Amino acid sequence: MTDTAAFSFDRDTVRFTGSLSLSAIGTLPEQLRAFQGEVAHVDLSAITRIDTVGAWLVHRFAAEHDADVIGLDADGEHLLSQVAHADQPVAMRPAPVGSLTRVVGEIGDAVVHTGRTLYGLLGFLGATLIAFWHVTTHPKRFRFNAVIQRFEVVGVSALGIIGLMSFLIGIVIAQQGAVQLQQFGAEFLTINLVGRITLRELGVLMTAIMVAGRSGSAFAAQIGTMKLTEEVDAMRTIGVSPMEALVLPRVLATVIMMPLLGMYASIVAIIGGLLLCWVSLGIPPVTFIQRLREVVPITDLYVGLVKAPVFGLIIAVAGCFQGMLVEGDAEQVGTRTTSAVVQAIFLVIVLDAFFAVFFTAIGWK
Structure with a gap:
């Protein structure tokens, strides 16, 4: 019996089996990207292990299909919540700011700094x-x-x-x-x-x-x-x-x-x-x-x-x-x-x- 990660689909539930870890994931990411179907639940009760990579895959899959994740123990739920919290969009470059906005912002910062200094x-x-x-x-x-x-x-x-x-x-x-x-x-x-x-x-x-x-x-x-x-x-x-x-x-x-x-x-x-x-x-x-x-x-x-x-x-x-x-x-x-x-x-x-x-x-x- 292999411990390689796999999944099956039954009605509206996707069930994962095996180890959702980096060493056992294999081609699971490609299979999940190619999956088509309406999913309401993601069942993880049959997995043997889950690490950060596996939690990230499950989180992204559940988010894409607007599905609930069930079957995890307390440690697994904590790991999944941390991954979900860290999965935020990052702006690689700041958005361009207009000259007027920048000048007004600098004036506002100077006024606030002056007010705080006078108060102190x-x-x-x-x-x-x-x-x-x-x-x-x-x-x-x-x-x-x-x-x-x-x-x-x-x-x-x-x-x-x-x-x-x-x-x-x-x-x-x-x-x-x-x-x-x-x-x-x-x-x-x-x-x-x-x-x-x-x-x-x-x-x-x-x-x-x-x-x-x-x-x-x-x-x-x-x-x-x-x-x-x-x-x-x-x-x-x-x-x-x-x-x-x-x-x-x-x-x-x-x-x-x-x-x-x-x-x-x-x-x-x-x-x-x-x-x-x-x-x-x-x-x-x-x-x-x-x-x-x-x-x-x-x-x-x-x-x-x-x-x-x-x-x-x-x-x-x-x-x-x-x-x-x-x-x-x-x-x-x-x-x-x-x-x-x-x-x-x-x-x-x-x-x-x-x-x-x-x-x-x-x-x-």
């Missing part, structure tokens, strides 16, 4: 405020030395580059303003331009952009590296809160130093404008300062001082947030650092536009 950033800001409250209610947990160290990194070390940038910006503003105003014989208004735009807008804004590129990126890289080396997890293991030990000192240092850096940048920019007006327009420094006191309202100084700590908070939170998202490999550190700088600068500019409208609406023009 808002949650991280809340966690930072909670950590600040815990430190406020438990002063012994405040890391004074860490904050002082960040003062040096964020503020003192940045004085040189921020001073140079602000000095050159003051010169550029004065030179371009003088060139345009000389056409109307009003070059003395260059003093108004330099004084108001540096104290109200550019002094704080350019400082925020410089701090975002310098300190915000450093925060993301430092915390991201600590995430990769599992130092953050180790801190949690020994009961130290990373928000209090890593994030809060950086946030406090940036918030406190930003008004000081913004004021410093504004003063240096005014000095640059003063020198340009003295050399190019012949306006003595004493006249420049007297005119500056007359035309620049104190509200311009208040505007800059109000915006500076908010910008510092956004920069520090964005940098620390992206650093905490690092995982996987070292490439993530670079990616998250870039994202921290881009997000911080974008949010600073958006907030600056909001402040401009807000202060104008309340009469600080």
Whole structure:
């Protein structure tokens, strides 16, 4: 008696016999393809063995004739169900997508990603405020030395580059303003331009952009590296809160130093404008300062001082947030650092536009 697979047809039932395995199937696939008839049931009660190949043949035959499979034990039914589940059409090549559909899809993905990032950033800001409250209610947990160290990194070390940038910006503003105003014989208004735009807008804004590129990126890289080396997890293991030990000192240092850096940048920019007006327009420094006191309202100084700590908070939170998202490999550190700088600068500019409208609406023009 041979164990070769075979089948017979009786009325509306096809009965398989023998071993439905790869070694015993023989010409059974060709016979099944050539079979003609109405089949309601496929009976496997007389088979001696069935493997994946046999189960696939039975499944395809039953599917083609819309027949029920009967006579299998529990193991056989499980094998047949797994084969049926895996028998799905596979697209070898993706369907071509139109240009409009692709562009709309990319825009949608970008919007969703931006929304999720802003949501996560808002949650991280809340966690930072909670950590600040815990430190406020438990002063012994405040890391004074860490904050002082960040003062040096964020503020003192940045004085040189921020001073140079602000000095050159003051010169550029004065030179371009003088060139345009000389056409109307009003070059003395260059003093108004330099004084108001540096104290109200550019002094704080350019400082925020410089701090975002310098300190915000450093925060993301430092915390991201600590995430990769599992130092953050180790801190949690020994009961130290990373928000209090890593994030809060950086946030406090940036918030406190930003008004000081913004004021410093504004003063240096005014000095640059003063020198340009003295050399190019012949306006003595004493006249420049007297005119500056007359035309620049104190509200311009208040505007800059109000915006500076908010910008510092956004920069520090964005940098620390992206650093905490690092995982996987070292490439993530670079990616998250870039994202921290881009997000911080974008949010600073958006907030600056909001402040401009807000202060104008309340009469600080």
